[in-house]
Amino acid sequence: MSSDTPEQLETGDLAPSKPPFWRNPKVHALFFQALLLTGVFIFFGYIFNNTVVNLESRGISTGFGFLDQEAGFGIIQSLIDYTPASSYGRTFFVGLFNTLLVSALGIVLATIVGLLVGLARLSQNWLIARLAAIYIETFRNIPLLLQILFWYFAVIQALPSPRQSLAISDFAFLNIRGVYLPEPIFEPGFGAVFAAMTLAVVIVFVLSRWAYRRRMQTGQPFHTVWVSLAILIGLPGLAFVVMGAPLSWSLPSLQGFNFVGGVSVIPELAALLIALTIYTASSIAEIVRSGILAVSHGQTEAAYSLGLSPGMNTRLVVLPQALRVIIPPLTSQYLNLMKNSSLATAIGYPDLVNVFAGTALNQTGQAVVIIAMTMGVYLTFSLLISLFMNWYNHHSTLIER
Amino acid sequence: MSDFKTHPDLPPPVTEFGIVGWLRKSLFSSISNSMMTLIAVYLLYLTIPPVVEWAFINADWAGTSREACTSGGACWVFIYARINQFLYGFYPVEEQWRVNLGAVIFVISLLLLMVRGVPGKVWIGFFTLFIFPFIAFFLFHGGIFDLRVISTSDWGGLMLTLILSTVGIVAALPLGTLLALGRRSDMPIVRAVCVSYIELWRGVPLITVLFMASVMLPLFLPAGVDFDKLVRALVGIALFQAAYVAEVVRGGLQAIPKGQSEAASSLGLNYSKTMALIVLPQALKMVIPGLVVTFIELFKDTTLVSIISLFDLLGIVQSALTDPSWLGFTIEGYIFAGLLYWIFCFGISRYSLHLERRFETGHKRI
Numbered sequence A: 001m002s003s004d005t006p007e008q009l010e011t012g013d014l015a016p017s018k019p020p021f022w023r024n025p026k027v028h029a030l031f032f033q034a035l036l037l038t039g040v041f042i043f044f045g046y047i048f049n050n051t052v053v054n055l056e057s058r059g060i061s062t063g064f065g066f067l068d069q070e071a072g073f074g075i076i077q078s079l080i081d082y083t084p085a086s087s088y089g090r091t092f093f094v095g096l097f098n099t100l101l102v103s104a105l106g107i108v109l110a111t112i113v114g115l116l117v118g119l120a121r122l123s124q125n126w127l128i129a130r131l132a133a134i135y136i137e138t139f140r141n142i143p144l145l146l147q148i149l150f151w152y153f154a155v156i157q158a159l160p161s162p163r164q165s166l167a168i169s170d171f172a173f174l175n176i177r178g179v180y181l182p183e184p185i186f187e188p189g190f191g192a193v194f195a196a197m198t199l200a201v202v203i204v205f206v207l208s209r210w211a212y213r214r215r216m217q218t219g220q221p222f223h224t225v226w227v228s229l230a231i232l233i234g235l236p237g238l239a240f241v242v243m244g245a246p247l248s249w250s251l252p253s254l255q256g257f258n259f260v261g262g263v264s265v266i267p268e269l270a271a272l273l274i275a276l277t278i279y280t281a282s283s284i285a286e287i288v289r290s291g292i293l294a295v296s297h298g299q300t301e302a303a304y305s306l307g308l309s310p311g312m313n314t315r316l317v318v319l320p321q322a323l324r325v326i327i328p329p330l331t332s333q334y335l336n337l338m339k340n341s342s343l344a345t346a347i348g349y350p351d352l353v354n355v356f357a358g359t360a361l362n363q364t365g366q367a368v369v370i371i372a373m374t375m376g377v378y379l380t381f382s383l384l385i386s387l388f389m390n391w392y393n394h395h396s397t398l399i400e401r
Numbered sequence B: 001m002s003d004f005k006t007h008p009d010l011p012p013p014v015t016e017f018g019i020v021g022w023l024r025k026s027l028f029s030s031i032s033n034s035m036m037t038l039i040a041v042y043l044l045y046l047t048i049p050p051v052v053e054w055a056f057i058n059a060d061w062a063g064t065s066r067e068a069c070t071s072g073g074a075c076w077v078f079i080y081a082r083i084n085q086f087l088y089g090f091y092p093v094e095e096q097w098r099v100n101l102g103a104v105i106f107v108i109s110l111l112l113l114m115v116r117g118v119p120g121k122v123w124i125g126f127f128t129l130f131i132f133p134f135i136a137f138f139l140f141h142g143g144i145f146d147l148r149v150i151s152t153s154d155w156g157g158l159m160l161t162l163i164l165s166t167v168g169i170v171a172a173l174p175l176g177t178l179l180a181l182g183r184r185s186d187m188p189i190v191r192a193v194c195v196s197y198i199e200l201w202r203g204v205p206l207i208t209v210l211f212m213a214s215v216m217l218p219l220f221l222p223a224g225v226d227f228d229k230l231v232r233a234l235v236g237i238a239l240f241q242a243a244y245v246a247e248v249v250r251g252g253l254q255a256i257p258k259g260q261s262e263a264a265s266s267l268g269l270n271y272s273k274t275m276a277l278i279v280l281p282q283a284l285k286m287v288i289p290g291l292v293v294t295f296i297e298l299f300k301d302t303t304l305v306s307i308i309s310l311f312d313l314l315g316i317v318q319s320a321l322t323d324p325s326w327l328g329f330t331i332e333g334y335i336f337a338g339l340l341y342w343i344f345c346f347g348i349s350r351y352s353l354h355l356e357r358r359f360e361t362g363h364k365r366i
Helices: A006-011 A025-058 A088-121 A124-140 A144-158 A190-218 A224-242 A268-292 A296-304 A310-346 A354-365 A367-399 B018-026 B032-056 B077-090 B093-114 B121-141 B158-182 B188-203 B206-220 B228-253 B258-266 B273-285 B288-308 B313-321 B331-360
Strands: A166-168 A172-175 A177-180 A183-186 A247-250 A253-255 A258-259 A263-266
Touching: A006 A183, A006 A268, A025 B206, A088 A258, A088 A310, A088 A367, A088 B258, A124 A177, A124 B331, A144 A268, A144 A310, A144 B077, A144 B288, A144 B313, A177 A268, A190 A224, A190 A354, A263 A268, A263 B313, A268 A310, A296 A310, A310 A354, A310 B206, A310 B288, A354 A367, A354 B206, A367 B188, A367 B206, B077 B121, B077 B158, B077 B188, B077 B313, B077 B331, B093 B121, B093 B273, B158 B188, B158 B228, B158 B273, B158 B313, B188 B228, B188 B313, B206 B228, B206 B288, B228 B273, B258 B273, B258 B313, B288 B313, B288 B331, B313 B331
Parallel strands: none
Antiparallel strands: A166 A172, A172 A177, A177 A263, A183 A247, A253 A258
C-alpha cells in the first residue's frame, strides 16, 4: 500500500505519465493539417507546372489578352449590341446575358407551373390529383437533356414553315423559325406612364407596411390586395389616358420567306424554356406539396375556430409556415435550373457554355482561362444564393417564437 | 298493446356511398370541382385516343426497313432494327455474351443484396462495389484469357449508361465519405479544404466539368500521358459526384447521436476506429436511401456525356435519328429512350421509398 503515499504520487512514479508527443492529439492535428496542406500545394504545383509545359509545347500563350481580340463569329441571339467584329470579351457577356435571360424566364414559369401542379396534387378532386401525380412522376424521371432534344427536334422542327405558320389572327405566328409576337413601341410621353408605375409600386409598398402595422396593433384587416391592384392598374392607366395613349404595336408580317417586325423568340430559346420549365416544375410541385403537408392540420382547425375565412387561413396561417419549409429547397431548385440551362449547348442556344466555353474556346484554344471564367460565373451565383439562404434561415428563425 | 319496435335503420342515401358516393365526393363535390373534372375529361378525350391510335393501333411492328412503315402510325420497326445498337453501342455482336455475362453477375449480386435474410451481405456488397468493377472491366475490355480487346470507343448504348452511372457512384463513395468526415473534422485546415472542394463542385454545372475533363485533363498531366475519352469522362463524373455523395453522407453523420462516438472514445478507441467501427456503419446504413436518390440523379446526368461525343443511350439514339435511311422517326426514338430511362429511374425511386420504410427502426432522433 506504500505506493499510494502522497510523496510517490508527487514524484510521478504512478501518476499517469504524459504521453509521448507523437501521441498528443494536438500534435496529431497539426501534423495531419501540415501534411494535407503540403499535399494540396504539391498537387496544384504539379498541375500548374504540367499545364505551363503543355501550353508552351502547343505554342499557346495563356492569359486574358485574347479577350480583346476580334471574335469573328455571329451569335443568333444577343441582348446587347454584338457583331462578328466584337471582341471575345463581349461574347462572354452575350453568353452570360442569354444564360440569365433563360434562367430568369425559366424560374418565373417553373414557379407558376410548379405551384399550380403542387396544389393540384393536393386537390380533393381525384382526377386532378391523379393527373398532377402522373405529370410529376413522368417528367421527373426522364433526363432533362432528352426532354430538351425532344422539344427541339421532335416538336419544334415538326412545325410548319413560315409561309404556313400557325397564326392567331394577325398578331402572333408560330413556325419552325420560332414564335413571332407584336412588339410594343414606346412613343415620347410614355415616360410619364413609367413614372406612374414606379410611383404606384412605392405607394403600394408603403400602404402594405402601414396595413400590416395597423393589423398587428389593432387587429383590423385591410383589403390590401384589392386596393393595391386598383393603385397598380389605375395610376399608370390614368397617366396613359392623360398622355394620349403614347404606345403603338409593331406587328410581325410575312415578307418573302420570313417575318419582319414584332419580337421573335428563337426556337432554341422556346425549346429550352419549355423543357426547363416542365422539368423543374415537377420538382417544385413536390416541394410545394411537402411544404403544405408539413403544416399540421391542427393549425387550420385552430384558424377556423378563431373565425378566419378559408382565404385568410391560407394567407395568414398556412402559407407563412409552409414557406419556411418551401423556400430553402426552392432556391436550390432555382440554382439547379440555372446550372441546367447550360444544356442549351446541345441544341445551339447561345448561352454562356455554348458561346464562350464552346465556340470561343475552340477558336482560341484558351481552355484554362475560359473554363475557369465559365465555372467562376456559375460558382458566383451559387455562392450568392447560398449567402441569401443563410440570411433567410437566420431571418426566419428570428421570427419563430 | 303491441310491442314497441324500433324502426329499422334506413340505408344511407344513395348519394353517399358506393360508386355514386365516391363520384360525388371526389369528382363533383362542388361546382368548381365539377367544372375542373369535366375540363380534364375533355382534355383527356382530346389527347388519349389519338396517341393510342398512333402508338398502338396504327403502328407498324414487324419488318426490317423503313418500307415496312406504311400505315402512318408509329414506326417501331426503327427501334426493332436498331435495338442491338441501342443496348450495346458498337460492341461486336459475337462478343456481346461478355456484356451479358457481366450484367447477369451484377444483377445476381444486386438481387442477393435486396433479398432479406441472405447471409454475408457485407461481403456481397464489398464484392459488388469494389471487386466486380474490375472483373467487369477485364471482361468487357478483354486482353486477358484470350479475350479479344474491345476498345472503349466501341462501348455504347444502355451498357455505357449503366457503366458510367455505377462506376461514377462507386468511385464517388469512398472519396465522398472522406470529404464528409473532413467537413465535420475539428481541424480547421482539413475542414476548409473539404468545404471548398464540396462547394466548388456543387456550384458548377456537370457539363462544364465534362468539358474540363475532356479539354483540360490532358493539359494537367505530363506530356505523353493520355487517357481515353471514357476514362476522362469517368474521372470528371466521379470527382463531381463525390461532392454530392459527401453532402448525403454528412446528413447521416449528423444524425448519429454524439453519445455513440463518446462511448467509443471512453472504450479507448481512437478516431479511425471510432469512425470505422461505430459511426460510419450506422451512418452509411442510414443514408442508403439518400444515396439511391443521388444515383438516380447521376443516372439522368450521364446523358450529358453525349455532348462530349460519347455514345451513351441518348447519344446513340440521337445519332441513329440522323441516319439517312431512317430519317423522320425522331419521336419514336425519343419515346423509346425516354421509356427506358423512366423505367430505371421510377423503379429505383420506388425501391428507395421501400428502403426508407424498411430502415425506419423507430429510433429517429427528435
